[in-house]
Amino acid sequence: MPESWLTPIDSYCERLGPGFWAEPLNAVTNAAFIAAALYALVLWRRAGARDWPALWLIAVTFVVGTGSFLFHTFANRWSLLADVLPIAVFIYSYFLLAMRRYLSLGLVAAIAVMVLFAAFNMSFGRLWLGILPGLTLNGSVGYVPAALALFAVGIVCRVSDAREAGRALLTAACVFALSLLFRSIDDTVCTRMPAGTHFLWHVLNALMLGLLLKAAIVHSSRKSPTHVQG
Template identity: 40%
Template sequence: MDWFATIDIYCERTGPEFWAEPLNALSNLSFIFAAIWGWVEAQKRGRTDVVTVILIALATLIGVGSFLFHTFANAWSSLADVIPIWTFVALFVLVAIHRIGGIRSGRIGIGLAIMVGIVAILFAFGGDGGGSQTSDAATVSLDTLDQEASANSLLNGSEQYLPAVLALLAFAALSRRKGHPIAPWIAAATGIFMVSLTLRTLDLHLCEIWPLGTHFIWHILNGVMIALLFQGLIRSPVAKPG
């Protein structure tokens, strides 16, 4: 694999330049703002435990990693994008299971092993946080990717986020059934994620009529989603182990 081969899979990118995706790059500030708000609220409420701090740090790394991918746009920056995303997803799932469902720590360890396995499978089958695809060629053209999208996936790679969709739906149902205070936060985050995932899916398909694409809105809305998840987690009590 050529770690420095240019990856061009978004409407906004029209060349290999660093600032070829300004909206896709700068919209990652959404994750930074989510992390800052989470940190401020965690300090205010005395919820600066290790796990919460790690989640906030991971949200920051998501913004940084995605910024790197949408500026350098190559294989190594794709990893900088994907690793924080799936690490955040795996850790948040486990924390939510513990704090909402009241699952004991020992079972969380088993869950961690399962989540690591799932992430490994996602990597093995080429799934990544940015929907990136690598090539031995210097640049992957949008025309080629449009053809691949039509032939292989009308979802534009968004099917890789099915586990995240299922997890949010499960937590929304679980928290509502238990009457947990985090329920409205998760419900709002789930709704926003559905909208953002739809916009991510439409990005390449709308290039001809909307050259800027919709990927930058995916970033902004996902930052909002993470902010809501943080606020719900920080403001809610931890469920008693069952």
């Protein structure tokens, strides 16, 4: 493995050294993602239908928690990829599912809209920093397009036939916005809160993913929601 992949990364308030447990709260709160995945798996089994897209999202959520744990313990370049890549996979996978399942787009149309979203997502950072060069949100700018998309799709669902799915997406979007706030202020509050606030990003993000997974499972049928206890 090239040595550059082992280059240490110190991005968060809680980390004071290179040790494996130098970010204890940031590390252990990744268990919330595992809990969200297990909760969704229970719902998936209770629903009875073999909803493979939802099961894929559940598996990705488990990998998100694992990858984030690796990053907040090893804290180097290879573990950064283990952190961000599963998140990207979840974002695009869920976006595609939302286009198909909630908005009832055909496969080609859904993929086309997803490609447009991907183009917007990849260009957003340059656009943002071009307009607001000093406002980096502590590295959170890259997540803003996902939050905007979640709000937008939720609103479209609310004014279409997928009103209940829209309610779930908008609730998840509000949780996501709050989690982004805590991610963004981690460095700002560091002198007053030595542990920082990044761990709250994990907890709230896990809650958001749990809400999104439940919505996907409950609305596995385009005709009528599935009643699932939980």
